[in-house]
Amino acid sequence: MKILLVEDEQNVAAFIRKGLEEQGFTTHIAYDGITGIKLGLDQDFDLIILDIILPGRNGYEVCSEIRKFKRETPILMLTALGTMRDKLKGFETGADDYLLKPFHFEELLARMRSLLRRRQISPSFSKFKVADLEMDCYKKTVYRSGNEIILTSKEFTLLEVLMANKGRVLSRAHIAEAVWGIDFNRGTNLIDVYINYLRKKIGKGQGDPLIHTMIGMGYMIKEK
Numbered sequence: 001m002k003i004l005l006v007e008d009e010q011n012v013a014a015f016i017r018k019g020l021e022e023q024g025f026t027t028h029i030a031y032d033g034i035t036g037i038k039l040g041l042d043q044d045f046d047l048i049i050l051d052i053i054l055p056g057r058n059g060y061e062v063c064s065e066i067r068k069f070k071r072e073t074p075i076l077m078l079t080a081l082g083t084m085r086d087k088l089k090g091f092e093t094g095a096d097d098y099l100l101k102p103f104h105f106e107e108l109l110a111r112m113r114s115l116l117r118r119r120q121i122s123p124s125f126s127k128f129k130v131a132d133l134e135m136d137c138y139k140k141t142v143y144r145s146g147n148e149i150i151l152t153s154k155e156f157t158l159l160e161v162l163m164a165n166k167g168r169v170l171s172r173a174h175i176a177e178a179v180w181g182i183d184f185n186r187g188t189n190l191i192d193v194y195i196n197y198l199r200k201k202i203g204k205g206q207g208d209p210l211i212h213t214m215i216g217m218g219y220m221i222k223e224k
Contacts, residue, residue, distance in 0.1 A: 001046040001116070003027045006036035006062060007078070008054050012101075016049065019105045033057030040066040045073055047112055052079040052090070060093045067094035067153060071140050074115035078103065088193065094153040097180060128163035130210055131223040133202060135163055142202070149201050154179065158194050159202070162211065162221040171218040195219055 003025045007013040010031070017027045028043070030036035034056035040048060048066065052059035063075055077090045080101045087098050097111050128135045133144045137160060142149045151159065161178045162170065170178075172191050180190075199211050208224045 001025050002044070003112075004030065004036070004039055004043075004045040004048045006030045006033070006040075006048065006050045006054065006059070008032060008051060016105075016108070019109070023109065031055075033059065033062045036062045037065045040073075041069055047074045047076065047115060049076050049078050049108075049112075050095070052077060052081050052086070060089055063090070063093040063095055071153065074118075076108075076111055076115060078108065084188070084190070087190070091154040091194075092152050096153065096157075126164070128160070128166070130163055130166050130221055132207060133163075133210055135160065144202055145207065151198075151201060155194060155197055155201070159198055159221075162198075162219065165221075167220065167222050169214045169217050169220045175218065 001024075003020055005013055005016055005020075005027055007016065007029065008031050013029050013031070017029060020027045028039060028045075030039050033054040036050065036054065037057060040062070050059045050062060054062070057065075059077060059079065063077070066073070066075070074096045075094060076097045076099060077095045078099050078101065079086070079090075082100045090098050096115055099108060099111055126137045128137070133142070135142050140156060142151055142156070142159065158175070158179050161175065175191050179194075195211060195213075199209070202211070203209055210221050210223070212220050212222060214220055
């Protein structure tokens with residue numbers, strides 16, 4: 001498999017490349033954001049590992065630019081920036097996962113494999129419909145009452161998980177694993193934040209609420 005690593009610290013980049021190539025991955029390195037964008041758009045990669053603090057263009061900008069044209073490529077942000085605001089911004093610009101430095105290589109490898117596995121089993125050609133809300137997973141479009149709704153990559157994935165399980169209560173632990181590939185941390189409100197993002201976007205000026213909170217159990221999407 002072909003990996004793009006965008007990392008300006010040469011020692012870190014060399015360490016990651018050595019570990020990945022020992023695992024059979026072909027690794028290409030960009031040491032700045034501009035080169036990262038160019039490689040990310042010019043070539044097809046199975047996964048991109050992306051630092052945030054980069055010369056030229058920062059990781060958020062790199063992620064956003066690549067996401068405009070490469071919606072399916074998994075992007076894992078690997079950075080020392082660890083506040084909730086940093087993580088939310090990473091997910092909003094299109095990252096699929098977020099790992100903090102310093103890190104154990106085994107965890108990086110596990111996160112990568114989780115993203116690659118989810119990509120392989122993702123229902124990329126599915127269409128879902130709940131009331132007047134329609135999702136096309138191949139075209140990556142969402143419409144409600146004929147009006148297109150623009151979602152970030154992570155919002156789309158969250159909505160996809162909900163719509164694929166229409167009428168079923170999903171626990172926060174299930175959502176955390178399915179959307180972020182991580183164990184649920186009771187100390188974070190990340191899931192609630194993203195549920196609220198979705199509610200605002202698919203409910204604003206539209207019909208009946210579709211996403212429901214099941215107190216003490218989780219969330220569910222259903223028709224009235």
